[in-house]
Amino acid sequence: MGLDIGCSCGATYISCSYSGFNTWRTELAKYVKIDLTKMNGFGKVAIPWTKKERFYYLLYHSDCDGHLNYRQCRKLLHDFDWLHQKLRNPTTKEFWHYLLQPVPEDWFLEYFDMWYDAVKHSVSNQCWLQFH
Ligand SMILES: [Zn+2]
Numbered sequence: 001m002g003l004d005i006g007c008s009c010g011a012t013y014i015s016c017s018y019s020g021f022n023t024w025r026t027e028l029a030k031y032v033k034i035d036l037t038k039m040n041g042f043g044k045v046a047i048p049w050t051k052k053e054r055f056y057y058l059l060y061h062s063d064c065d066g067h068l069n070y071r072q073c074r075k076l077l078h079d080f081d082w083l084h085q086k087l088r089n090p091t092t093k094e095f096w097h098y099l100l101q102p103v104p105e106d107w108f109l110e111y112f113d114m115w116y117d118a119v120k121h122s123v124s125n126q127c128w129l130q131f132h
Contacts, residue, residue, distance in 0.1 A: 002015060002016060002020075003018050003020075003064065004131075005132075006129075007121065007127045008067075008127045011127070012117065012127070012129070014114050018063055022063060024108065024112075025058065027108055028058070028108075029055070031086075032055060032079075034053060039059075039060075054083075056075075057072040057076055058076055062131060063131070064131060064132070066131050067128045067130045067131060068122065068128065069122075069128050070123055070126045070127060073119045073122035073123050074123050077119045077120060083112075084112075087112070
């Protein structure tokens with residue numbers, strides 16, 4: 001049992017465990033100053049989402065069903081581009097200040113690249129990413 005993300009055209013595919021995905025996006029959220037464990041849908045504190053958070057569509061998404069359409073992926077792509085640039089050029093102290101670990105580990109970057117590619121594909125081909 002795990003999380004499978006297939007594209008509506010069949011071209012892109014991500015397969016991982018639910019726990020792996022949730023660990024990864026909890027880390028991803030830290031890069032945009034969000035403690036996912038306190039957000040609505042995740043924790044008891046249940047801080048409401050504004051929907052303007054970076055990576056909102058991915059962070060708030062169900063981990064077992066539903067889909068991301070290419071319009072949502074276009075917004076996500078903007079955030080992936082933004083973080084991609086920061087991760088490769090970690091020059092601003094302000095950015096690294098709130099991270100638990102200053103340098104992202106390989107497994108984080110592996111997931112990051114998988115998602116980045118999937119989101120880029122969705123935008124380029126106007127496909128839907130389906131969670132199941
Ligand atoms: Zn596709």
